[in-house]
Amino acid sequence: MDTLTSKLRALALAEPIYVVGMGASGHVTLDLLREAGYNAIGLDERLDERRIEKRNFDDPDAFAGAATLVVSPGVDRRRAAFTHNYARQINDIELFALLNDKPVLAVTGSNGKSTVVTLLAAALNHAGQRAKLCGNIGRPVLDALFDGEPADCYVLELSSYQLELCPSLYPRVAAILNITPDHLDRYDDFAAYAAAKTNLVRQASITIVNGDDENCVAAAEQGQNIIYYGNAPTLPNRVENGKIILHGHSVLDTARLNLHGAHNHSNILCTLLMLEAYGVSPSQALPAIETFAGLPHRMQTVSTEGGVHWVDDSKATNIGAAAASLAGIHGPVILIAGGVGKNQDFAQLAAIIKTSSVRHVLLIGVDNRAMQAAFTAANVAYEDCGSMDKAVERARSLAQAGDTVLLAPATASFDQYSGYDARGNAFAYEVTSTCR
Numbered sequence: 001m002d003t004l005t006s007k008l009r010a011l012a013l014a015e016p017i018y019v020v021g022m023g024a025s026g027h028v029t030l031d032l033l034r035e036a037g038y039n040a041i042g043l044d045e046r047l048d049e050r051r052i053e054k055r056n057f058d059d060p061d062a063f064a065g066a067a068t069l070v071v072s073p074g075v076d077r078r079r080a081a082f083t084h085n086y087a088r089q090i091n092d093i094e095l096f097a098l099l100n101d102k103p104v105l106a107v108t109g110s111n112g113k114s115t116v117v118t119l120l121a122a123a124l125n126h127a128g129q130r131a132k133l134c135g136n137i138g139r140p141v142l143d144a145l146f147d148g149e150p151a152d153c154y155v156l157e158l159s160s161y162q163l164e165l166c167p168s169l170y171p172r173v174a175a176i177l178n179i180t181p182d183h184l185d186r187y188d189d190f191a192a193y194a195a196a197k198t199n200l201v202r203q204a205s206i207t208i209v210n211g212d213d214e215n216c217v218a219a220a221e222q223g224q225n226i227i228y229y230g231n232a233p234t235l236p237n238r239v240e241n242g243k244i245i246l247h248g249h250s251v252l253d254t255a256r257l258n259l260h261g262a263h264n265h266s267n268i269l270c271t272l273l274m275l276e277a278y279g280v281s282p283s284q285a286l287p288a289i290e291t292f293a294g295l296p297h298r299m300q301t302v303s304t305e306g307g308v309h310w311v312d313d314s315k316a317t318n319i320g321a322a323a324a325s326l327a328g329i330h331g332p333v334i335l336i337a338g339g340v341g342k343n344q345d346f347a348q349l350a351a352i353i354k355t356s357s358v359r360h361v362l363l364i365g366v367d368n369r370a371m372q373a374a375f376t377a378a379n380v381a382y383e384d385c386g387s388m389d390k391a392v393e394r395a396r397s398l399a400q401a402g403d404t405v406l407l408a409p410a411t412a413s414f415d416q417y418s419g420y421d422a423r424g425n426a427f428a429y430e431v432t433s434t435c436r
Helices: 004-008 022-036 092-099 113-126 141-145 188-201 212-220 261-278 282-291 319-327 345-355 369-377 387-396 420-434
Strands: 017-019 039-042 053-055 067-069 088-090 103-110 130-136 153-157 172-178 206-210 226-229 238-240 243-246 249-253 302-303 309-312 333-337 357-363 383-386 402-405
Touching: 004 022, 004 092, 017 387, 022 039, 022 067, 022 130, 022 141, 039 067, 039 369, 088 153, 088 226, 092 141, 092 369, 103 113, 103 261, 113 153, 113 282, 130 141, 141 153, 153 206, 153 226, 153 238, 172 188, 172 212, 172 261, 206 212, 206 261, 206 402, 212 226, 226 243, 226 261, 249 261, 249 282, 249 383, 261 282, 261 319, 319 333, 333 387, 357 369, 357 387, 383 387, 387 420, 402 420
Parallel strands: 017 039, 017 067, 039 053, 067 088, 103 153, 103 172, 130 153, 172 206, 206 226, 309 402, 333 357, 333 402, 357 383
Antiparallel strands: 238 243, 243 249, 302 309
16 A cells, blocks of 8 residues: 555545545545545446446435545535535545645636636746646546656645535645636525635635635635735736736736736736745746647637637636626627526626627527526627527628627536537537638
């Protein structure tokens, strides 16, 4: 038994252990617990495989007999099986925190997390730090911890779900980018969602906080050693007149960047502050930052044929992200939106559209009644196209040179696609097909 596996065994978790939810992190967790000799079983509502049991999480007795629950982030803990069970509840992030002895840099927020952690890890590695990127971005934290490769630090992207059950995680440096309404289908209200995000601020040694976001500022009251950034001229760390300013001094001209958009420049500022707090100077990080071109499906140009800009921002899965997308575009916009609404208030999106340069709204998605009702009430004209192919076809007929056709759905994708990436790929396919 190797050292980490021995440490996992030494945690002496109460048995039996039920790993609840068998996605990527659940499978990794279950395998490691069994390797450490624990009596552990996997539970899921959809799978029925060998050594994985199918349970209905609405059954109050679904977890009967469990001493420890390791809950995957995709599982809603408001289900009856949780409210009627008194076993200890943790997640894989908590196990990681109990086993890891390297510094952690962690990022949360409603939007921009993946961009910041990817940029942060790239800059750290460029500066000579062996940084492992994991968490909500796709790689389970325990997979990164147990892979046998050396690490100087870990860079974690953390969702609100992942921050619910990890009281032992104490990042050396954390950042909270923004808190806007999202995942309200998983929380009783916005306050509960914001409270989950606030856990990271409370547990970090140093936290970089977006001073332009009132919800982030409120969360910062729970933390210590807070460093603010934003666009306000009173902030010493800000983006102003095309310059990224640290401690009152310009360190980077945004014209040198491959990553465009005001929200991305704010993300870069946050990244620089995190690096500095960790001990890496801006001069060590700038080469990696200047050449970073961004991630797929985040304001990604698909085509410019005929002078029409087709932009894939399928990762804009909530209203706040869609608003940031629209704010970064100059000139007329044809907006493609719609999908799984997650109980958002689409009156907010309607108000944003009315003050933007959007001249047409094309809806996709199986059920857009909430969005349609909000748009109708606000006198925002729209066409319900239903499918991506029809929306792109209609956009093609409407678009003129100088227009931007923007896929910024403001919703999740699971009504029609396996994820935002599949939705973005479908958009790109239809665009390139119609542009031929």
